Amino acid sequence: MSSTTTYSGKTYTFNHGVHPKEFKELSSHCQIQRMPFVDEYTLPLGQHIGAPSKALVSKGDKVKRGQKIAEAGGFVSVALHSPVDGVVSEIGLFDYPNGMALPGIKIKTDPYSTQRMEEAPIDLESLDTKGFISAVQDAGIVGLGGAAFPSHVKFAVPEGKECKYIMLNGCECEPFLTADHRVMVEHPEEIIDGILILNKYLNAEKAYIGIEANKPDAIEALKAVASTSDFPIEVVALQVKYPQGAEKMMITAILGKEVPSGKLPLDLGVLVANVGTIKALSNYFRKGQPLIERVVTITGTAIKNPANILVPIGTQMKEVIELCGGVTNDAARILLGGPMMGAVQKSLDVPVVKGTSGILILGKNEVKDIEEYSCIRCGKCVDACPLFLNPSMMGLLAKKGLWDEMLEYNIMDCFECASCSFVCPSGIPLVQSFRVAKGFLREKAAREKEEST
Amino acid sequence: MINISKKLSVSTAPFLKDKDTTPKIMMTVVYTLIPIVLVSIFYFGLGALLVTLTAVLSCLFTEWLFNKPDNRLKSLKDGSGLITGLLLALTLPPGFPLWMVFIGGMIAIGMGKAMWGGLGQNVFNPALLGRAFLQSAFPTAITTWSPPDGRYFELRGTNAAFPFFQGKNIDTITSATPLAKMKFDHLPTDIMDLLLGATGGSLGETCAILLLFAGIYLLVKKIINWRIPLSIILTVTVFSGTFYLLNPEIYPSPVFMILSGGMLLGTVYMATDLVTSPLTPKGMWIFGIGIGILIVLIRNWGGLPEGVMYAILLMNAATPLINRFTKIRTYGHKK
Ligand code: SF4
Numbered sequence: 158m159s160s161t162t163t164y165s166g167k168t169y170t171f172n173h174g175v176h177p178k179e180f181k182e183l184s185s186h187c188q189i190q191r192m193p194f195v196d197e198y199t200l201p202l203g204q205h206i207g208a209p210s211k212a213l214v215s216k217g218d219k220v221k222r223g224q225k226i227a228e229a230g231g232f233v234s235v236a237l238h239s240p241v242d243g244v245v246s247e248i249g250l251f252d253y254p255n256g257m258a259l260p261g262i263k264i265k266t267d268p269y270s271t272q273r274m275e276e277a278p279i280d281l282e283s284l285d286t287k288g289f290i291s292a293v294q295d296a297g298i299v300g301l302g303g304a305a306f307p308s309h310v311k312f313a314v315p316e317g318k319e320c321k322y323i324m325l326n327g328c329e330c331e332p333f334l335t336a337d338h339r340v341m342v343e344h345p346e347e348i349i350d351g352i353l354i355l356n357k358y359l360n361a362e363k364a365y366i367g368i369e370a371n372k373p374d375a376i377e378a379l380k381a382v383a384s385t386s387d388f389p390i391e392v393v394a395l396q397v398k399y400p401q402g403a404e405k406m407m408i409t410a411i412l413g414k415e416v417p418s419g420k421l422p423l424d425l426g427v428l429v430a431n432v433g434t435i436k437a438l439s440n441y442f443r444k445g446q447p448l449i450e451r452v453v454t455i456t457g458t459a460i461k462n463p464a465n466i467l468v469p470i471g472t473q474m475k476e477v478i479e480l481c482g483g484v485t486n487d488a489a490r491i492l493l494g495g496p497m498m499g500a501v502q503k504s505l506d507v508p509v510v511k512g513t514s515g516i517l518i519l520g521k522n523e524v525k526d527i528e529e530y531s532c533i534r535c536g537k538c539v540d541a542c543p544l545f546l547n548p549s550m551m552g553l554l555a556k557k558g559l560w561d562e563m564l565e566y567n568i569m570d571c572f573e574c575a576s577c578s579f580v581c582p583s584g585i586p587l588v589q590s591f592r593v594a595k596g597f598l599r600e601k602a603a604r605e606k607e608e609s610t
Numbered sequence: 611m612i613n614i615s616k617k618l619s620v621s622t623a624p625f626l627k628d629k630d631t632t633p634k635i636m637m638t639v640v641y642t643l644i645p646i647v648l649v650s651i652f653y654f655g656l657g658a659l660l661v662t663l664t665a666v667l668s669c670l671f672t673e674w675l676f677n678k679p680d681n682r683l684k685s686l687k688d689g690s691g692l693i694t695g696l697l698l699a700l701t702l703p704p705g706f707p708l709w710m711v712f713i714g715g716m717i718a719i720g721m722g723k724a725m726w727g728g729l730g731q732n733v734f735n736p737a738l739l740g741r742a743f744l745q746s747a748f749p750t751a752i753t754t755w756s757p758p759d760g761r762y763f764e765l766r767g768t769n770a771a772f773p774f775f776q777g778k779n780i781d782t783i784t785s786a787t788p789l790a791k792m793k794f795d796h797l798p799t800d801i802m803d804l805l806l807g808a809t810g811g812s813l814g815e816t817c818a819i820l821l822l823f824a825g826i827y828l829l830v831k832k833i834i835n836w837r838i839p840l841s842i843i844l845t846v847t848v849f850s851g852t853f854y855l856l857n858p859e860i861y862p863s864p865v866f867m868i869l870s871g872g873m874l875l876g877t878v879y880m881a882t883d884l885v886t887s888p889l890t891p892k893g894m895w896i897f898g899i900g901i902g903i904l905i906v907l908i909r910n911w912g913g914l915p916e917g918v919m920y921a922i923l924l925m926n927a928a929t930p931l932i933n934r935f936t937k938i939r940t941y942g943h944k945k
């Protein structure tokens with residue numbers, strides 16, 4: 158599809174899906190660069206899915222790099238750490254990437270500190286499963302693929318369920334993004350080590366690492382390290398196709414099984430985690446470094462120097478963009494995450510948070526108004542939907558406001574991958590209307606539940 | 611340095627879009643129709659040209675008439691009205707009165723499309739619906755065939771008939787279509803003539819070879835799905851072939867069946883109409899097989915020599931039902 162090289166061995170995949178232009182060549186060759194320390198960091202307390210963290214510091218407190226500054230606010234919540242040696246300068250409301258102002262902690266960097274962090278490995282031998290789970294929570298680790306779901310919750314396999322396969326997601330199927338790609342190429346040892354640490358507590362039969370075939374260097378790098386491990390770790394090359402990196406699609410590609418509707422991967426004995434998340438696990442247990450930084454892809458057709466940057470959490474996006482030479486005159490849109498599922502961002506005066514996988518600056522060429530025509534029932538959306546839904550039909554029903562009828566077409570299974578809208582020649586906002594419909598139906602179900610109790 | 615906030619454009623994902631657009635798809639279909647129209651002009655001269663122009667104008671005019679002012683330009687731009695006009699013309703005899711052509715176009719768009727709520731909502735193929743109306747309203751005119759004799763600059767048959775009159779046929783000879791010869795006299799037509807189109811018939815029903823090429827092109831471009839044409843042709847071959855083997859004296863051969871009349875025009879352009887055919891693979895097979903069986907039934911035993919139009923219209927009517935019964939199994943759901 159693109160000019161980048163492709164893995165030549167056997168590849169696997171799921172049915173349906175689409176082939177958007179990749180744009181990976183903009184940044185896939187860029188080595189991960191470390192972001193220099195800046196004067197100030199803004200750390201929202203609710204960067205993850207679940208309850209916000211609870212601040213442990215107050216204004217004027219001195220903090221060390223890696224020090225816990227907020228604790229988990231419940232089980233589905235994680236701790237938060239300072240990315241620098243410095244002083245808490247403010248506790249208040251700060252602009253968050255989704256457009257809201259959220260409570261957070263501002264830290265002023267100590268200009269005289271070397272910012273060196275003592276390595277303090279954690280003794281795995283003394284930890285039982287429960288201890289491991291709370292250690293992961295304490296390390297502030299969340300899913301780095303973009304969802305920012307607390308990882309320890311995933312790792313806590315409930316009674317009666319069993320994790321047979323650990324599956325690492327290195328697909329990175331969203332166009333433009335290359336952060337996971339670089340992490341796999343540059344840190345394969347830490348990823349494999351992370352698997353081994355996790356498996357100490359999960360006792361799985363086998364681990365898989367799913368990688369799209371457009372990252373042959375990542376496949377080779379991980380294969381080389383995986384072959385030295387006693388625990389069976391198979392690196393599986395997957396066809397370049399969107400949404401290959403969706404949990405369900407990757408499981409189907411690798412195991413040939415479907416995740417039953419309404420069930421979790423764990424019901425098939427599978428635990429899926431992003432490669433960056435597993436690397437963070439290794440960093441914590443081997444060096445004592447909690448999640449205070451992450452790799453972010455800064456790319457797009459309107460950024461001067463695309464790059465993959467290791468950014469301390471809390472750095473203002475503006476400063477990261479400046480490091481990349483700024484934007485071109487052509488810049489027309491900022492996106493957080495990939496272009497298929499990401500969100501528009503209005504301003505760059507917000508911090509990089511744990512869920513920031515990429516900052517995209519798109520040029521005018523990629524920002525065109527799409528003219529909408531009637532549905533011509535070409536069936537392209539039907540052939541695109543990885544879940545075999547009928548977006549054409551659901552789109553017609555949505556247009557008429559027949560939400561309840563959409564339930565019969567399994568609208569609630571839709572995971573909003575946007576493949577349908579991508580292919581529709583009539584430019585119908587299919588997934589856009591499904592989001593609205595799902596929200597409405599969810600609310601209605603909640604209301605009905607409340608009324609009946 | 612960073613000054614993008616002023617003209618920032620805001621909407622929701624996805625922010626990438628595939629290249630195909632509906633007007634582009636429709637125009638590709640139009641391009642494949644142009645050679646077919648040219649060949650019909652080659653055989654039937656001015657008559658064919660005037661019938662085509664009248665049908666197209668009538669369809670576009672009706673499209674414009676039935677749309678709300680703010681939607682008019684867009685409805686013309688999507689190209690579907692143009693296709694209907696061209697297809698309708700291709701189903702008509704070259705000597706057909708132009709005023710009747712005009713009415714056919716109005717019926718095609720008005721009753722075939724606008725009445726249902728516009729493009730995408732209609733159940734029947736608009737061009738065929740227009741043609742069906744003309745067939746029942748003007749049964750004589752629509753079965754008066756002018757021969758392909760290279761009279762380029764003359765009007766044919768009743769082209770110039772005054773509105774609301776049948777008009778006097780100015781052709782000295784008329785020509786029976788291969789299908790009529792077969793049906794009523796059991797006379798076959800030379801295969802070569804069928805392939806090249808040197809036979810009597812509607813504008814677009816004559817040159818089989820061109821229709822085959824157009825069909826293949828549209829298949830390669832993935833504008834039409836292969837399942838429908840294949841299932842129609844297979845069904846017609848097997849079904850009519852069985853009778854041909856039983857009694858070649860009475861029943862036409864499958865090759866004749868496929869190359870004659872509206873079979874290829876209907877298979878390539880009308881049965882594959884995206885709007886009025888099923889969405890699912892299984893549904894497409896049912897649809898195609900149904901059309902194939904109906905064509906053979908009507909042609910061999912019906913009162914008419916040609917059955918393609920009614921076969922497709924009948925299966926159009928069944929399409930909503932077929933769609934309902936061939937729902938695709940959602941991922942992660944039981945069969
Ligand atoms: S892709 Fe668009 S035009 Fe085609 S069937 Fe789906 S909704 Fe209709």
Ligand code: SF4
Nearest residue numbers: 542571573574575577
């Ligand atoms: S957004 Fe939903 S309906 Fe559209 S392709 Fe993805 S899963 Fe299917």
